[in-house]
Amino acid sequence: MIKQSIDISTLRREYTQRGLRRTDLTLEPMQLFEQWLKEACLAQLPDATAMSLGTVDTNGQPYQRLVLLKYFDHHGIVFYTNLTSRKATHIAYNPRISLHFPWHALERQVLMLGQAEQLSFNDVKKYFRSRPRDSQIGAWVSRQSTPISSRDVLESKFLELKGKFFQDEVPVPSFWGGYRVTIDTLEFWQGGQHRLHDRFLYRWENDGWKIDRLAP
Template sequence: MSDNESLQQIASLRREYTRGGLRRKDLTDDPLTLFERWLGQACDARLADPTAMVVATVDENQQPWQRIVLLKHFDSRGMVFYTNLGSRKAAHLEHNPRISLLFPWHMLDRQVAVTGKAERLSTVDVMKYFHSRPRDSQIGAWVSRQSSRISARNILESKFLEIKQKFQAGEIPLPSFWGGFRVSIDQMEFWQGGEHRLHDRFLYQRDADTWKIDRLAP
């Protein structure tokens, strides 16, 4: 297949979104209530990694960056994820706490987009979650200087075995360079695919202690 044929084939890829619409009567007053319902349905549908979300940050040169992390908790205060505090995203958030999240539930023809502000979690909150992780995951947190350059994978594997031996007995301590962020929510948009590209989009915007809801054109 030639490059032109390949590009034409990509351009022609499309399908109809027929899983149903989203109407105003389906909405809740609080977006997190609707999010909880949709997340539950994503879990019930056995989607791979239903809590996976694309996290977008901006560096000091105003260059956006994206990566996928896992949502670990949410409540009225916001959405929580954990990371190495030496990572690229943590460095970005240090100088610019504005952030966006995207949950791409393609198999349900759904997306949820969130914008807000990230703030560091307390050591108590981080420690509580850290010690709930599988032991090997705790060791893994010690091994990687996230986003730093390494010459080969076996460096990580050797370090893992070294740390595992070091902490073979007793509780694994919380690394000083490992933490988490809570994203307070300013806006939340729910997208449901519709036939003929007439998708349903509703935007929740925080207005003091309430939420303003608008339907957006697809």
């Protein structure tokens, strides 16, 4: 058994920055998400667009990892990844996923549930062309989630491909792409005093959004 060097049971703080009332809500949840995302960016939170992506494998084992939000609208959100990665394999088996934005400094969280669908090649190509050249080459180097013997393997492959594509446009790898997630459930969490947090749940039902306040 690991002996703790600090007593983490005593670590706590009060959430006092603000509250969330029904009058603060928008009819469309992505409008409120946009407001919160803008505030997270204006507050210069590190990686404000980072979100935890939850998937499940064929054995029912959940996995989480951070990915970056690259686009959103009223219908859903978009992220990009290697199509042979663990997450992509999971999505192929079960496209139902969860997403979580942990904006701790603002005492806020946003949870999203929805279904992922692979983007078209034209959409992927357009975004791929906007990436820095070294990031484009990096997409070729990494066969994401597969075992490698050392970091030297990655760095050597990167230099090799950097030389190969020196005078040419970097092509889009066939194993690299993106997903659009159609969101049907969102929860907005705002920290409150005495652990009386504010939570509002949006659910898409019968061609409209149903809003419920949840107990903390």
